[in-house]
Structures are given as structure tokens and as C-alpha cells.
Amino acid sequence: MDGVMELPMKAGTNMKVAGKTVYVFVLLSITMVMTLAGNNIVMTVGNSSILTCPFKGQISMLTWTITPKVGCPCALVYRIDTNMTHRTNCSDNINWTFRAGLAPALAIRQVEIAQEGNYSCEAASTDGNFHMMYSLTVLAPPRLSLYCDEQGSPVCKAVAGKPPAQLSWVPESSSTAEEKHQDNGTVTVLSKFTACSTNVTSVTTCMVSHPAGNWSQSIACCPSKKTSFFLHAGIITCVLIIITLLAAIYCFKLHSDRPCHKTKPSEIAPIHSQQLKRSKYESAISQDDTMEVEPYTTYVQKENVIYNSVSDLTVGQNLPQDLCPET
Missing domain, CATH: 2.60.40.10 (Immunoglobulins)
Known part of the structure; x- marks a missing residue:
């Protein structure tokens, strides 16, 4: 009977241990999700805010790590036992704030766009280590x-x-x-x-x-009359220039497509060839007439020379003309 009674007791103990294990696992999962998801904080440029780090027990050290979207990260460390603070690469408007009866917190005064990013804290206490992360978004009003x-x-x-x-x-x-x-x-x-x-x-x-x-x-705005006048004048000028260019191009193409001669080439060619043949024929006749006239002209010139010579001789000797020798 004793052995029979011990079996249910062991089974109940195992169930309690399993339940505690599941409970711890769920808490760890929730803590991890909170750490990854964090808390979204929205601030406007120039505003201020205070960020706290939750923990349990007696705290011994508190650390803030800031990772901005642009620029180098910064860190702030505070040791409770020695009351010492340390900071690395942090702006002057980010610092510790100490309040009576409360744990130290992180103060952001007159936030700037460059300080947008993730803010994570880690607290070491007698009950363990605690983590918290904030995602800071900074708005800039236009x-x-x-x-x-x-x-x-x-x-x-x-x-x-x-x-x-x-x-x-x-x-x-x-x-x-x-x-x-x-x-x-x-x-x-x-x-x-x-x-x-x-x-x-x-x-x-x-x-x-x-x-x-x-x-x-x-x-309330009034349209500028001067501007509208120049605008309309410019539009009209551009339209006239385009029309003129199109007309010039059309006329050029129209004249380039027409033939160079106004009369038909077939009618000109025969007339021109007949005139050419006729001119050649007339020039040939004139040459023949010249050749026929040239001997007679030479003979007349010779007779005139002989006659002139006899006349000069008669005059030189003062002879009467009836006494001149016959030729």
C-alpha cells in the first residue's frame, strides 16, 4: 500500500515541476519579445522626455546604450555602490536625472533629429538582470x-x-x-x-x-498683366515662326519637283539641229565665194601697181601724156 501511495505523490510533484518550467519559459519568451519589440516613443524636435529602466530588488549598476540611426553609439554607466557615473560619446542634452525615492533615469532635453534611434537599458540588481529597449522617433514640424x-x-x-x-x-x-x-x-x-x-x-x-x-x-493673388502679355506675345510669335518655316519648306519642295525647261525638249532639238546644219552650209558657200574672188582681186591689184608706176615716171619726166609709150 505504501508503494501504491508513493506513485500518485511523485506524479503530482512532477506535474508541479513541469508547470513551473512552462511558466518560466513563458516569462522568458515574453521578456525576449518585449526586449526585441521594445516601446515606441514619438517626440517632436525641441521637446524633452525621461526614460526609466524597470527592475526588482536592490540595484547595484545601471547602464544605458544609445544607438542612433546616424552617427556613433553612446553609453552611460552608473554604479550605486561607488556613486560614480561614466559617459562615452553622448551629447550634452542626454544625461542622468536623479529623483528622490526613485532610481536614476535617462533625461533627454530638447531632442534633435540626430538623436533618433534605439535606447536600451540594463539594470543589475539582487534579483537578477533586467532589460528594456525604447525606439525613439523624432518629428520635425514643417x-x-x-x-x-x-x-x-x-x-x-x-x-x-x-x-x-x-x-x-x-x-x-x-x-x-x-x-x-x-x-x-x-x-x-x-x-x-x-x-x-x-x-x-x-x-x-x-x-x-x-x-x-x-x-x-x-x-489672394492677382495675375500679372505684364507677364501675361509677354506670355501671349511669345506664344503668338512662336506660332508665326513655325508657320513661316513650314511655308518655306513647302515652297522649296514644290519648286524642286518641277522641270528646269518650260518647253518640251523634243520640239527644240530638231529646230536647233536644222539651224546648225544651215549655218554650216552658209559658211561653206561663203568660203567658196571668197576663194573664187581672190584671183581676180590679185590680178586687179597688180594692174593698178603697173599703172601707177608708169604714171609716176611720166610725171617725173614732164612728158605729155600722148607721148607716153604704150604698154
Whole structure:
């Protein structure tokens, strides 16, 4: 009977041990999940906050490790037994804060964008080691700027916001916003009002939506008459230049496609060949006539020379002409 009674007692003891084991495992799992997930903290640039590290028992040392998204990590260590603090690569606005009856905590004063990142603490106490991690997100509210451009159109600008601001117009506009990213993680958003109607003298309102707050501002812009005149004149000039170029190109192509001669080549060729043959024939006849006339001309010239010589001789001797010798 004693052996029979011992079996249920051992089984109950084993069940209690197994239950405690499962309970410890669940606690460890929850602690690990909390350590990995951490707590999300959202702060606005210039604000302050205090981060605490939970623990049990009598604390002996407390350590904070800060890992920013940009830059080198920093660490703060505080030893309770010696009342000594140590810091490495930490900004002046991050330091210990001591409160009466409470454990030391981490104070962040006038937070900056560069201090966005993970903040983890580790506390060593008589009951063990305790961990906690915070994920810090820093918001930068944009600076609203609303003005009229050279064409007289309203322009809304949300400068250096983090995250980017959302812009909208009243009355509704069909314009799209442009984003310009800065090196420090902020974004400037610009939107130009495009009126859906011709009533451009009405008051327009720019509305800015951001996690750090909402803002709105109104303005009334008048279109610039000088700018509109030059704009229309430029458009008309460009249209006239294009039309002139197209007309010149069309005329050039039209004249280049036409033949060079106005009359038909088939009618000109026979007439030209007949005229050429006729001119050759007339030149040949004139040459023959010249050759026939040349002997007679030579003979006449010789007779004239002889006659002149006899006349000169008669005159020189003063002879009467009836006494001249016959030739």
C-alpha cells in the first residue's frame, strides 16, 4: 500500500515541476519579445522626455546604450555602490536625472533629429538582470510658407518637415506636390495652385497636415498683366515662326519637283539641229565665194601697181601724156 501511495505523490510533484518550467519559459519568451519589440516613443524636435529602466530588488549598476540611426553609439554607466557615473560619446542634452525615492533615469532635453534611434537599458540588481529597449522617433514640424509667384499664382511650401507634410488647397486644385529631400532626413514639399476655373482673384487657402500638427494659411493673388502679355506675345510669335518655316519648306519642295525647261525638249532639238546644219552650209558657200574672188582681186591689184608706176615716171619726166609709150 505504501508503494501504491508513493506513485500518485511523485506524479503530482512532477506535474508541479513541469508547470513551473512552462511558466518560466513563458516569462522568458515574453521578456525576449518585449526586449526585441521594445516601446515606441514619438517626440517632436525641441521637446524633452525621461526614460526609466524597470527592475526588482536592490540595484547595484545601471547602464544605458544609445544607438542612433546616424552617427556613433553612446553609453552611460552608473554604479550605486561607488556613486560614480561614466559617459562615452553622448551629447550634452542626454544625461542622468536623479529623483528622490526613485532610481536614476535617462533625461533627454530638447531632442534633435540626430538623436533618433534605439535606447536600451540594463539594470543589475539582487534579483537578477533586467532589460528594456525604447525606439525613439523624432518629428520635425514643417515651416509653412505661402506666397504669389511671378505669374500671380499661389505657391505653398512646407519646409523641412519629417515626415513629409501633406498639402491641400481650398478651393480644390489639380496641382501635384514636389518633394525635395535634405541630408538631415527632412523633406520640403512645394505645391503650386492650379485653378480649375477662371476666377483667379478669389482667396485661396493652403492646408498642411503633419503628425506634429495641422496648419492653414490664406492668400489672394492677382495675375500679372505684364507677364501675361509677354506670355501671349511669345506664344503668338512662336506660332508665326513655325508657320513661316513650314511655308518655306513647302515652297522649296514644290519648286524642286518641277522641270528646269518650260518647253518640251523634243520640239527644240530638231529646230536647233536644222539651224546648225544651215549655218554650216552658209559658211561653206561663203568660203567658196571668197576663194573664187581672190584671183581676180590679185590680178586687179597688180594692174593698178603697173599703172601707177608708169604714171609716176611720166610725171617725173614732164612728158605729155600722148607721148607716153604704150604698154
